[in-house]
Amino acid sequence: MSKWQQHIGNWLTEHLELPSDVVLELPRITTIGQLHVYIENHRGIVLFSDQELRLKMKQGYLKIVGENFVLKMMLPEEILLEGKVTQLLFINE
Amino acid sequence: MKQTQGVFFTGYVTIQVKGHHPEFFLNFCMKEKIPAWNIKKMDRETVKCNIRIQDIEHIRVMRRKTRYKITFVNKHGFPFLTNKFLRRKPFITGLLLSFLFVMVLSNIVWDIEVKGVNPEIENEIVEKLNDYGIQPGSMKFTVGKPGKIQQKLLKDIPELLWVGVTEKGTTYYLEGVEKTVVEEEEKNGPNNLIAAKKGTIVDMFVSKGKPMVEVNDVVEKGDLLVSANIGKEEEDEEGKAQDRELVGAKGEVIAETWYKVKMNVAKSTTYEVLTGNKEKSYSLNIAGFTIPIWGFFSPDFANVKTETNEKPFQFLKWELPVAFVETTIYEKINKKEQRSEQEARKVGIKQASQDLQTELGKNAVVSFKKVLHESTENGKVKLILYFNVREDIAKNQPISQGD
Secondary structure (H helix, E strand, O other): OHHHHHHHHHHHHHHHOOOHHHHOOOOEEEEEOOOEEEEEOOOOEEEEOOOEEEEEOOOOEEEEEEEEEEEEEEEOOEEEEEEEEEEEEEEOO | OHHHOOHHHHOEEEEEEEOOOOHHHHHHHHHOOOOEEEEEEEEOOEEEEEEEHHHHHHHHHHHHHOOOEEEEEEEEOHHHHHHHHHHOHHHHHHHHHHHHHHHHHHOEOOEEEEEOOOHHHHHHHHHHHHHHOOOOOOEHHHOOOHHHHHHHHHHHOOOEEEEEEEEEOOEEEEEEEEOOOOOOOOOOOOEEEEEOOOEEEEEEEEEEOEEOOOOOOEEOOOOEEEEOEOOOHHHHOOOOOOOOOEOEOEEEEEEEEEEEEEEEEEOEEEEEEEEEEEEEEEEEEEOOEEEEEEOOOOOOOOEEEEEEEEEEEEEOOEEEEEEEEEEEEEEEEEEEEEOOHHHHHHHHHHHHHHHHHHHHOOOOEEEEEEEEEEEEEOOEEEEEEEEEEEEEOEEEEEOOOOO
């Protein structure tokens, strides 16, 4: 069922030029150098510490590794992370 | 970012959340739509974050559902600052007192400066002002308006020709001009006295000069009454005026003169009379809103005349939008009077004789003789009146000595 949904989503984004993050419910991640990471459309924090932020996504997790992490802002569906980012990892289960 | 903008003004707190897996608490916040910022992980079990004041209630509710220990670490923002500020009672009272003090002091007359007059009159002015209650130390709103002070001073000090009163902050500046008595020139040249008007001479008092007319003579305008020549013209017989001696003729020639006066008198008139009943009320006017202090009930007068006297409070040199208002309500009666023709005539005669009197001066004796013509038109009585006046008709006529 979800596979079939994803299929339609993919087709929609390709042929109707709809933004993929909205249609496919994927996170939108914006980074400004190593300083900031701005994540929208996530599914909650799994882990947060000085060196690591792990967010749940629709599928799998997003792992951000670095130093001196501070959540500059935490709004429903939006997170702004500040610190020195070294890695961004997508973990698919 | 919009959520944390201006957060200083609404106030925010730093809280510390302690418990197993505090990330869960953060997720909870997100679910409840509570924005948080500057989130720092202190150690494995503690997280510090900032939240808005209005979200504290939500957090409390959440805390009951979960098992986190929440402590308030710090308070920031305007509401806390003012609280802190307001809690210092001595400071606040001091501040209020100083405001009050300055306000009271700005409403006191501090100085009176008199300029432009000699010390004697200056002293008199100051004394008079003291009598009115204007002196250094008196409250400003008990002092009347500069215009009124001006009038009073002019009335009470006859030596003053003009006085200007200006109120500048807490100082009253008075500038006076004295009447300088100009001595009349005594040495005027020789002159005759001639008749200014037509009339019958009734009485004569000649102090200098030679009278040329006698009592009961009728004189025309311009006739010679008293001659300046008191020389021996008569003795000379030849009519030569060689030895003539000229003086400034002086004297009074009282004559009876006649005046015709036209008058229009309305048969019905309305006029307002104050009955003398009055009611005073006091109020404070704050930026257009009036707050009564005394005299809440308006008197049940049918017709009223209201007089308001507004005196603004001052703070330093500025006028505050607060004013002390004194309102006096007088009872007024509109009197309507219907006059009969006879009464109208009486009024007309009285009015006319008064007018004549003021025109001719107080030495003239005005006496009414008769009504020459009377007609009624459009509710008005038209009168032509005939007056008999005894007055001084002598007028100076200088003689050029022809040298």
